Amino acid sequence: MKEKDAFVDYEPHQLLLYVEREDGTYGPMITGSHLSKNYIDDYFDKMEKLRISLLQQLKENVISPVEYYRIIHDFNVFELSSRAGVSIFKVKRHLKVKGFLKAKVSDLIKYAEVFDVPVSNLFQVITVEGRDNETKDGVPNENKYRVKQSKTQNPSLVITKFELNK
Amino acid sequence: MAAHCESGTLTALLNHKGFTISEPMIFGMGSALYFGYLSHTPNLNFPMFILRTKPGKLRKKVAKRLGIKFKSDKFRSTEKAERELDDLISKGIPVAVQVDLYYMDYIPEWERVHANIHFITIVGKEGDHYIVSDSYFPKLAKLHKDSLKKARFAKGYLAPKGFMYYIDSVPKSVDQKKIIIKAIKETINNMIGIQPPFIGIRGMRMFGRKVVGWPKLTRDIDHLSHEITKINIFLEDQGTGGAGFRYMYATFLRQAAPLFNNTELDVLSKKMMEIGDGWRNISYFAAKISKNRDLGPDRLSELSKMILGRADAEEAFYKELKQVVNRLK
Numbered sequence: 107m108k109e110k111d112a113f114v115d116y117e118p119h120q121l122l123l124y125v126e127r128e129d130g131t132y133g134p135m136i137t138g139s140h141l142s143k144n145y146i147d148d149y150f151d152k153m154e155k156l157r158i159s160l161l162q163q164l165k166e167n168v169i170s171p172v173e174y175y176r177i178i179h180d181f182n183v184f185e186l187s188s189r190a191g192v193s194i195f196k197v198k199r200h201l202k203v204k205g206f207l208k209a210k211v212s213d214l215i216k217y218a219e220v221f222d223v224p225v226s227n228l229f230q231v232i233t234v235e236g237r238d239n240e241t242k243d244g245v246p247n248e249n250k251y252r253v254k255q256s257k258t259q260n261p262s263l264v265i266t267k268f269e270l271n272k
Numbered sequence: 273m274a275a276h277c278e279s280g281t282l283t284a285l286l287n288h289k290g291f292t293i294s295e296p297m298i299f300g301m302g303s304a305l306y307f308g309y310l311s312h313t314p315n316l317n318f319p320m321f322i323l324r325t326k327p328g329k330l331r332k333k334v335a336k337r338l339g340i341k342f343k344s345d346k347f348r349s350t351e352k353a354e355r356e357l358d359d360l361i362s363k364g365i366p367v368a369v370q371v372d373l374y375y376m377d378y379i380p381e382w383e384r385v386h387a388n389i390h391f392i393t394i395v396g397k398e399g400d401h402y403i404v405s406d407s408y409f410p411k412l413a414k415l416h417k418d419s420l421k422k423a424r425f426a427k428g429y430l431a432p433k434g435f436m437y438y439i440d441s442v443p444k445s446v447d448q449k450k451i452i453i454k455a456i457k458e459t460i461n462n463m464i465g466i467q468p469p470f471i472g473i474r475g476m477r478m479f480g481r482k483v484v485g486w487p488k489l490t491r492d493i494d495h496l497s498h499e500i501t502k503i504n505i506f507l508e509d510q511g512t513g514g515a516g517f518r519y520m521y522a523t524f525l526r527q528a529a530p531l532f533n534n535t536e537l538d539v540l541s542k543k544m545m546e547i548g549d550g551w552r553n554i555s556y557f558a559a560k561i562s563k564n565r566d567l568g569p570d571r572l573s574e575l576s577k578m579i580l581g582r583a584d585a586e587e588a589f590y591k592e593l594k595q596v597v598n599r600l601k
Contacts (some may be wrong), residue, residue: 107514107515107519107545107548107549107552112514118380118395119380119383119509120273120409120410121273121275121408121508121509122273122274122275122407122513123275123513123514123519124275124296124513124514124520124522124523125514125519126545129386131522131526132519132522132523132527132545134275134295134513136273136410139508139509140556140559141501141504141505141508141509141559142380142382142383142507142509142563143562144559144563145504145562146503148501148562148563149498149501150295150382150499152494152497152498155494156494156495179386180317180385180386181317181386181428182314182315182316182317183563184314184315185315185317185386185428185429186316188428188429189345189386189426189427189428190425190427191427221428222374250310255371
């Protein structure tokens with residue numbers, strides 16, 4: 107690839123490519139990501155649509171919160187079981203609504219660790235008025251509010267604060 | 273920055289130790305160029321293709337071939353792992369650690385995926401933050417110790433288990449020519465030698481054939497679009513030096529040519545660059561049809577033909593490279 111063809115002006119996502127320079131030598135050049143520059147909006151759209159569709163299923167009690175986060179994080183059952191340290195049999199059960207209701211808190215804490223959310227978020231969706239169909243993570247460029255969730259020494263307790271962005 | 277985290281980290285550590293070598297040379301000498309189409313691995317949610325050898329293999333190959341001595345360790349205790357790391361960096365020794373990319377919070381959110389095969393170099397510590405040199409980030413970054421702990425001890429497929437390494441000693445001189453010949457021969461064997469049907473050129477052909485059946489494996493058009501976009505991500509964005517490592521391998525051949533005073537390697541490096549351009553066309557095409565949701569059978573068949581075309585081009589390339597390398601002295 108020629109150096110001039112490789113250049114992409116996109117500062118938020120830089121990467122290093124090996125290119126053919128004008129003098130015929132090969133070497134590295136730092137450039138922007140073509141994909142991030144041209145297609146990132148589509149990625150965000152897809153993720154948002156996926157979240158909304160999963161949230162709808164969650165509200166209708168069709169899927170469990172574990173299944174919701176599993177799909178968002180793109181884990182399969184084996185990977186989730188291995189990461190959480192919960193048996194495959196139990197994971198399969200917890201993906202279903204009935205099984206989730208019988209899950210132990212200790213298992214839910216393990217899932218929450220893997221999904222990188224407070225355990226309380228397996229039982230709630232934090233959103234703002236007018237955005238009822240969107241999850242906290244799915245609010246793009248929300249400038250007015252900021253939600254801050256802090257863990258405590260108690261693994262089942264999280265402090266959720268709504269802050270106004272200044 | 274570097275093109276690929278594993279070769280980049282290794283190159284940075286070697287250069288810091290006074291052993292000057294380029295990243296493409298490390299990549300080539302470690303026979304890291306590879307292709308595999310994985311569809312039946314239990315931990316994968318969807319079929320994927322790999323473009324480099326198994327994580328860790330590059331480092332081991334380079335160590336063996338160049339005579340570099342590493343000190344490495346895995347840990348069960350997170351406290352012990354943190355203590356040992358702190359001890360080393362307090363002595364001014366940069367340490368490479370294996371992590372789950374997801375927890376590298378200095379990287380843009382959309383790039384952060386759960387992948388336990390990322391390597392970073394820890395170069396210092398300020399309070400509760402480690403100073404990190406990451407091949408995928410243009411400057412030194414700060415990472416909180418809790419995030420590093422989570423990243424080093426993430427479980428799942430290829431779990432890091434706190435793995436870290438640093439360089440103990442480097443050789444005074446190496447016979448580069450001998451190593452390059454051996455490394456190229458291994459790469460040729462990986463690509464056109466006797467391998468399982470999902471590895472090398474046969475793997476590429478399997479990928480080309482199977483991609484037309486991907487719609488059956490997806491939830492909906494958006495899911496299919498997401499998976500097709502990943503073709504671009506694997507080929508261009510996730511530490512490849514561009515075009516699925518082909519540009520980096522072309523650079524390796526270009527750097528090897530003067531050592532042998534061999535113009536044929538130069539010509540082949542040019543061919544490899546062109547092969548890379550073909551892969552880049554595939555990745556751009558995949559991104560485009562994915563965004564437009566133009567994912568009907570005709571388009572996927574077109575994509576399949578492009579991939580099969582690359583397999584043919586690469587097969588011819590490795591056959592020619594085999595003849596050239598057999599003549600090298």
